[in-house]
Amino acid sequence: MATNPKIIVIGGGLAGLSAVIKIAEHGGNVDLFSIVPVKRSHSVCAQGGINAAKNLKGEGDTIWQHFDDTVYGGDFLANQTPVKEMCEMAPAIIDLLDRMGVPFNRTPEGLLDFRRFGGTLYHRTAFAGATTGQQLLYALDEQVRRYESEGRVTKYEHWEFLSAVLDGNRVCRGICAMNLRTMETRTFPCDALIVATGGIGAVFGKSTNSVVCTGSAQSALYQQGAFYANGEFIQVHPTSIPGEDKLRLMSESARGEGGRVWVPKTLNDKRDPNSIPDSDRWYFLEEWYPKYGNLVPRDVATRAIHKVVYEHHLGIDGQPMVYLDLTHIPREILDRKLEGILEIYEKFVGDDPRETPMKIFPGMHYTMGGLWVDFKQATNIPGIFACGECDYSIHGANRLGANSLVSCIFGGFTAGPEAVKYAKGLQSPSASNGIHESERKRQEEINGRLLRSEGTENPFRIWRELGELMTRNCTVIRYNKNLQETDAKLVDLLHRFQRVNLSDKTMWANTSFIFARQLYNMLQLARVIAQGAQLRDESRGAHYKPDFPDRDDANFMKTTKAYFAPDADEPRFEYEAIDAQYITPRPRKY
Amino acid sequence: MADRTVQFRIKRQPSPDAPARWEDFELPWKPGMNVISSMMDIAANPITKDGKGSTPIAYDSNCLEEVCGSCAMLINGKARMACSALVDKLEQPITVAPLSKFPIVRDLQVDRSVLFENLKRTKSWIPVDGTYDLGSGPRQTPQEQEEAYPLSRCISCTICMEVCPQFNEKTGFVGAATISQVALFNEHPTGKVLKEERLHALMGDGGIHECGFSQNCVESCPKDIPLTRSISRVAGDVMVQAVKDFFTR
Numbered sequence: 161m162a163t164n165p166k167i168i169v170i171g172g173g174l175a176g177l178s179a180v181i182k183i184a185e186h187g188g189n190v191d192l193f194s195i196v197p198v199k200r201s202h203s204v205c206a207q208g209g210i211n212a213a214k215n216l217k218g219e220g221d222t223i224w225q226h227f228d229d230t231v232y233g234g235d236f237l238a239n240q241t242p243v244k245e246m247c248e249m250a251p252a253i254i255d256l257l258d259r260m261g262v263p264f265n266r267t268p269e270g271l272l273d274f275r276r277f278g279g280t281l282y283h284r285t286a287f288a289g290a291t292t293g294q295q296l297l298y299a300l301d302e303q304v305r306r307y308e309s310e311g312r313v314t315k316y317e318h319w320e321f322l323s324a325v326l327d328g329n330r331v332c333r334g335i336c337a338m339n340l341r342t343m344e345t346r347t348f349p350c351d352a353l354i355v356a357t358g359g360i361g362a363v364f365g366k367s368t369n370s371v372v373c374t375g376s377a378q379s380a381l382y383q384q385g386a387f388y389a390n391g392e393f394i395q396v397h398p399t400s401i402p403g404e405d406k407l408r409l410m411s412e413s414a415r416g417e418g419g420r421v422w423v424p425k426t427l428n429d430k431r432d433p434n435s436i437p438d439s440d441r442w443y444f445l446e447e448w449y450p451k452y453g454n455l456v457p458r459d460v461a462t463r464a465i466h467k468v469v470y471e472h473h474l475g476i477d478g479q480p481m482v483y484l485d486l487t488h489i490p491r492e493i494l495d496r497k498l499e500g501i502l503e504i505y506e507k508f509v510g511d512d513p514r515e516t517p518m519k520i521f522p523g524m525h526y527t528m529g530g531l532w533v534d535f536k537q538a539t540n541i542p543g544i545f546a547c548g549e550c551d552y553s554i555h556g557a558n559r560l561g562a563n564s565l566v567s568c569i570f571g572g573f574t575a576g577p578e579a580v581k582y583a584k585g586l587q588s589p590s591a592s593n594g595i596h597e598s599e600r601k602r603q604e605e606i607n608g609r610l611l612r613s614e615g616t617e618n619p620f621r622i623w624r625e626l627g628e629l630m631t632r633n634c635t636v637i638r639y640n641k642n643l644q645e646t647d648a649k650l651v652d653l654l655h656r657f658q659r660v661n662l663s664d665k666t667m668w669a670n671t672s673f674i675f676a677r678q679l680y681n682m683l684q685l686a687r688v689i690a691q692g693a694q695l696r697d698e699s700r701g702a703h704y705k706p707d708f709p710d711r712d713d714a715n716f717m718k719t720t721k722a723y724f725a726p727d728a729d730e731p732r733f734e735y736e737a738i739d740a741q742y743i744t745p746r747p748r749k750y
Numbered sequence: 751m752a753d754r755t756v757q758f759r760i761k762r763q764p765s766p767d768a769p770a771r772w773e774d775f776e777l778p779w780k781p782g783m784n785v786i787s788s789m790m791d792i793a794a795n796p797i798t799k800d801g802k803g804s805t806p807i808a809y810d811s812n813c814l815e816e817v818c819g820s821c822a823m824l825i826n827g828k829a830r831m832a833c834s835a836l837v838d839k840l841e842q843p844i845t846v847a848p849l850s851k852f853p854i855v856r857d858l859q860v861d862r863s864v865l866f867e868n869l870k871r872t873k874s875w876i877p878v879d880g881t882y883d884l885g886s887g888p889r890q891t892p893q894e895q896e897e898a899y900p901l902s903r904c905i906s907c908t909i910c911m912e913v914c915p916q917f918n919e920k921t922g923f924v925g926a927a928t929i930s931q932v933a934l935f936n937e938h939p940t941g942k943v944l945k946e947e948r949l950h951a952l953m954g955d956g957g958i959h960e961c962g963f964s965q966n967c968v969e970s971c972p973k974d975i976p977l978t979r980s981i982s983r984v985a986g987d988v989m990v991q992a993v994k995d996f997f998t999r
Contacts, residue, residue, distance in 0.1 A: 196820060201818075204817045261940065295899075370812045408815050504816070
């Protein structure tokens with residue numbers, strides 16, 4: 161019916177902007193919603209690079225090898241069809257970004273340079289210094305600004321998504337959103353909706369994610385009937401810089417360019433790290449994994465660091481920290497290839513990593529799980545598509561470094577045209593009268609309750625407890641007893657949420673009000689993660705249970721699908737077989 | 751209160767038309783704290799130094815790694831990013847105020863959308879034919895990449911505009927960030943197809959001639975972008991373009 165379809169995209173990171181560009185190119189009109197000006201989206205934090213099997217180093221790299229590394233790296237949990245499609249599209253994505261002006265590092269001949277990343281033996285990662293995500297996001301942001309100036313795209317920045325507007329047949333007909341300045345709650349009609357709202361780091365309190373990565377939109381849709389898949393698969397990045405406000409990422413590219421992880425062989429070695437001779441250093445990754453060395457996949461490196469710190473008790477000065485050492489690499493190479501991340505370490509820690517080994521520790525980084533989508537990025541709610549980190553489709557049980565940027569763009573490039581196609585075939589709603597108004601009223605009632613709530617609980621303190629709880633029990637090592645306790649505690653936090661008292665009740669740019677709304681959704685989503693982890697009695701990729709140390713393909717080579725049971729106010733679970741038609745599962749041993 | 755504390759003076763303004771006032775806070779010291787983590791602590795316990803109930807402070811922030819450009823504000827009078835403003839390196843009481851040259855939203859939040867409008871006006875993009883597969887981009891030497899990359903690291907924080915004496919309502923000056931983006935795109939082998947249009951956009955009211963060469967921009971840029979080099983390069987091109995226009999129009 162819609163000849164000139166109206167599509168709404170939520171989220172202006174790489175995935176969202178990729179979708180917007182494709183829709184505009186296909187003749188659709190886009191309303192783009194974002195909490196922050198889209199140029200400030202979390203994609204800017206991606207550092208190391210973007211994978212594509214361009215085989216420009218004479219190594220014989222192939223698309224199939226990229227596909228195999230990704231599926232194997234994900235421990236055979238990903239459906240193989242979309243992964244294969246992504247690896248096939250990847251070289252063209254790099255070419256397109258190159259044409260859009262991304263300042264990728266070059267070889268002397270003027271071709272793109274590639275570096276090595278974790279979980280592969282090939283130089284497959286194109287990069288722009290150590291700020292690749294920033295450079296990619298800017299290139300897409302510029303293209304969207306071009307469409308915006310042509311009137312094809314309308315940006316709604318400083319708006320928070322609250323819910324989808326669903327008609328009597330549970331078909332999406334629009335969204336309800338809130339203006340973060342005027343606090344106006346309003347609905348916007350659309351023919352199709354694309355959700356590209358990124359990660360969920362805030363559920364874990366401190367993570368490498370940006371402030372806006374709360375998972376609130378995904379959770380709201382889950383509570384409206386969307387499946388949330390593989391929520392229990394959380395990537396903890398082996399090398400982050402612990403901080404008061406967040407865990408800052410220290411890119412895998414530091415190891416890709418030759419960085420070595422080590423600890424002093426004896427506890428409480430008080431010497432300056434530079435004066436500790438090689439014979440007194442333990443390069444445990446190189447010893448344990450001679451083939452991949454420091455470039456084992458992230459879940460493997462993270463568990464190794466945990467083991468060294470908590471079982472061998474060899475953390476630096478008895479603290480949960482190990483060295484990541486670049487000091488043997490010439491300064492000019494470091495400045496040319498890694499400047500952005502070295503600058504972060506220098507600014508936030510105060511030491512120069514060219515001179516002194518960095519102190520790092522694993523930190524929550526990425527969710528492999530997300531909204532369930534089919535092979536065309538469609539969720540189970542008709543008219544709603546999802547792409548990027550907020551969907552579950554590509555990375556299985558563990559994501560390989562430099563695959564996130566390519567998966568975001570692939571997801572957006574698929575979701576955009578699919579949404580247009582869906583919208584063009586959409587029948588007009590039979591009884592849509594009042595659905596927008598009633599959704600707006602429902603949201604305003606929630607707002608009213610929150611403003612009137614007269615309890616004693618501070619939402620920021622509930623959030624800190626949530627973060628500590630989830631980080632303690634739902635990250636690197638998982639025990640069923642702790643997971644059960646975690647869920648009980650989450651129920652308790654949800655009860656306490658009902659007694660939240662906002663110290664600020666004004667209706668102008670009220671940041672704590674909107675934070676409280678996000679917090680409720682974080683708590684609901686946390687239960688999906690904790691319960692999903694408890695139900696999966698095996699170890700696979702990032703999900704590790706010492707009581708069930710092996711992968712159990714017979715029982716668990718399945719996608720976890722959580723759905724919300726409104727009456728019980730909690731998640732229910734079902735499982736779906738994996739599409740493994742191309743690569744037969746084999747044991748994962750690096 | 752803990753043994754060691756940190757003193758803050760924060761400028762509060764509930765809405766654009768309400769009067770501003772200062773509020774004092776005293777927080778327990780923690781190792782590695784910065785201005786944003788301090789405001790997170792205030793949000794979890796919004797009580798002023800003299801024990802009065804207050805509200806969480808409204809401020810913009812996102813990545814907390816100095817790459818998203820959100821949290822620019824005036825800290826001890828200096829325009830800088832709040833996430834990388836480490837408390838241990840600041841004199842106390844630490845005064846925090848919003849940028850002064852942009853419309854205030856609330857507390858430390860300001861409206862900096864003017865920069866994005868300027869980027870639109872100067873067509874700061876590469877006009878690709880489409881997103882379908884057209885093969886690789888133009889070859890570039892590593893030296894060309896090394897020229898372009900620093901300019902492309904601009905985080906749109908607007909600090910260069912805040913500190914510029916010429917950036918004000920009277921001149922309507924476009925500011926260094928936009929000019930530097932013009933330099934970036936005009937140098938690109940494909941981007942230069944729009945060079946003339948970009949140069950025209952920088953002529954006339956608020957254009958590049960408003961620059962007074964105070965050098966404040968280059969000294970304050972958190973990303974060390976060679977802004978004055980961009981400005982002189984683009985200024986030269988605008989001059990050449992103006993002469994060309996004179997003879998061809």
